[in-house]
Structure formats: structure tokens, C-alpha cells
Amino acid sequence: MQKIPILQMGNCLLVTIQVDLQDQIAMALQEDLATRIEATGARGVLIDISALEIVDSFIGRMLADISGVARVLDAKTVVVGMQPAVAITLVELGLSLEGVSTALNVERGMRLLNAAAQEDGLDSITG
Amino acid sequence: MQKIPILQMGNCLLVTIQVDLQDQIAMALQEDLATRIEATGARGVLIDISALEIVDSFIGRMLADISGVARVLDAKTVVVGMQPAVAITLVELGLSLEGVSTALNVERGMRLLNAAAQEDGLDSITG
Numbered sequence: 001m002q003k004i005p006i007l008q009m010g011n012c013l014l015v016t017i018q019v020d021l022q023d024q025i026a027m028a029l030q031e032d033l034a035t036r037i038e039a040t041g042a043r044g045v046l047i048d049i050s051a052l053e054i055v056d057s058f059i060g061r062m063l064a065d066i067s068g069v070a071r072v073l074d075a076k077t078v079v080v081g082m083q084p085a086v087a088i089t090l091v092e093l094g095l096s097l098e099g100v101s102t103a104l105n106v107e108r109g110m111r112l113l114n115a116a117a118q119e120d121g122l123d124s125i126t127g
Numbered sequence: 128m129q130k131i132p133i134l135q136m137g138n139c140l141l142v143t144i145q146v147d148l149q150d151q152i153a154m155a156l157q158e159d160l161a162t163r164i165e166a167t168g169a170r171g172v173l174i175d176i177s178a179l180e181i182v183d184s185f186i187g188r189m190l191a192d193i194s195g196v197a198r199v200l201d202a203k204t205v206v207v208g209m210q211p212a213v214a215i216t217l218v219e220l221g222l223s224l225e226g227v228s229t230a231l232n233v234e235r236g237m238r239l240l241n242a243a244a245q246e247d248g249l250d251s252i253t254g
Contacts, residue, residue, distance in 0.1 A: 002178075003178060004145065004178070005175060005177040005178045007141075007143065007175055008233065009237070010234070014141075016134065016143050018132065018143075019146065048134055050132040050134075051130060081134075106135065107136060110136070
């Protein structure tokens with residue numbers, strides 16, 4: 001089974017999604033991320049979806065779930081790199097990605113995470 | 128055709144390889160990277176291969192090619208995240224990834240790029 005790699009940079013975990021997110025892969029990713037957040041004490045999770053040409057309700061729910069799990073483990077999730085066409089389709093489908101923060105690209109996502117960390121009186125996330 | 132996303136972080140481009148690198152995808156990646164290095168003026172390229180369970184001579188040559196193209200465009204390439212089993216197989220096959228720098232993980236790869244930039248009297252790559 002394909003596994004989606006999780007990269008650590010400072011206190012931040014980075015995931016780029018390139019493959020079709022079937023049930024099993026999505027579940028495995030959620031578990032892996034939870035384990036890695038716990039093991040590394042990461043404060044932020046960046047999920048890059050620039051390779052996805054479709055974000056349907058299943059993927060939307062998965063992103064919300066990951067975000068929820070991360071939040072409970074005291075990490076903030078930002079979804080980055082959404083293609084313009086995907087954003088348009090999401091709105092047309094009436095999906096709002098509730099509870100999921102988004103940013104245009106990885107750099108802005110990191111700035112968002114750093115700003116959130118500063119608000120909490122913590123050090124910069126990206127070290 | 129599947130496209131491998133290239134993420135920019137400061138003066139550094141990050142690629143995580145998750146899919147089987149067939150000829151077309153590998154060629155497209157090489158072209159995309161060259162274009163992005165030119166467009167962004169990136170000084171470093173990190174290629175994460177932690178998801179690859181096999182690195183054969185084709186992939187080895189592709190990594191060397193990318194590294195060579197990047198070098199001509201004044202960027203340094205570091206391959207990161209190689210699985211131990213992959214390293215063992217590489218040596219057993221007599222492949223040495225000549226001309227390709229490697230590092231254990233993304234963080235060490237970035238440190239390597241920053242150290243190389245400092246030697247050249249440039250600013251930190253990861254900003």
C-alpha cells in the first residue's frame with residue numbers, strides 16, 4: 001500500500017498529497033500524522049494539495065478530520081496550494097471546508113503557523 | 128498525467144517523490160524543476176525519496192541528471208530521506224549516486240544547503 005511521507009521541519013510537519021486519497025490511504029495518513037505529532041511535539045501541520053485536481057466531500061471531510069485530530073493534539077493545521085479551479089468547484093458544490101485553515105502556498109502557510117504560535121507566546125514554529 | 132508538485136520555501140525548492148517515476152513523469156519533473164529554478168532564482172533543491180522502496184539505475188540517473196541541471200542553473204541539490212534498505216540495495220547493486228549529495232532528512236538537507244550558501248558568501252537559503 002502506498003504511504004504518504006510526512007516531512008519534519010522545525011516544529012512543523014509537511015505533507016504533500018499527490019495520489020488519489022482512497023479510504024485506506026487517508027486513514028493511514030491520519031494515523032501516521034497523529035503518531036508523528038505525538039512523537040515530535042509538532043505545533044503545526046501543513047498539507048499541500050497543489051497536485052489535487054478534485055477535492056470532493058470525502059477529501060474535504062478527511063482534511064477536516066485531520067485538522068480536528070491535530071487540534072486535540074495541540075497542533076494547528078493549514079491546507080495550502082489549492083488550485084483555483086478546485087476552489088471554484090468547492091464553492092459550487094457548497095463545500096466550505098469548515099474548521100480547516102487555508103493559505104495560498106507553503107510559505108504563507110508557515111507564516112500563518114508562526115503568527116499563531118506567537119499569539120500563544122511560543123517560539124517560531126519553523127525554527 | 129500525474130505531476131509532481133514543487134514547493135518553494137525561501138530560496139529552496141522541495142520535491143517529495145511518492146509515485147513510481149516512469150520516464151514521462153521523470154522528464155516532466157526535470158523540466159518543471161529547471162523552469163522553477165529559473166523563475167524563482169532558487170539556490171537549493173531538496174528531493175525527498177522517503178516513500179521510495181526501490182531506487183534502481185534509472186532513478187539514480189534521473190537524480191544525477193536533475194542535480195546536474197540544477198548545478199548549471201546555480202542551485203545545489205540534496206537528496207533526503209533515503210530508506211536504509213534502499214541504501215543497502217544501492218551499494219549491493221554497485222550504484223553510488225555519483226554527483227548527488229544526500230542527507231538523512233529534510234532538516235539536515237536544509238542545513239547542508241545553508242552551509243553551502245554561507246561558504247559562497249550568500250544569505251541563508253531557507254530564509
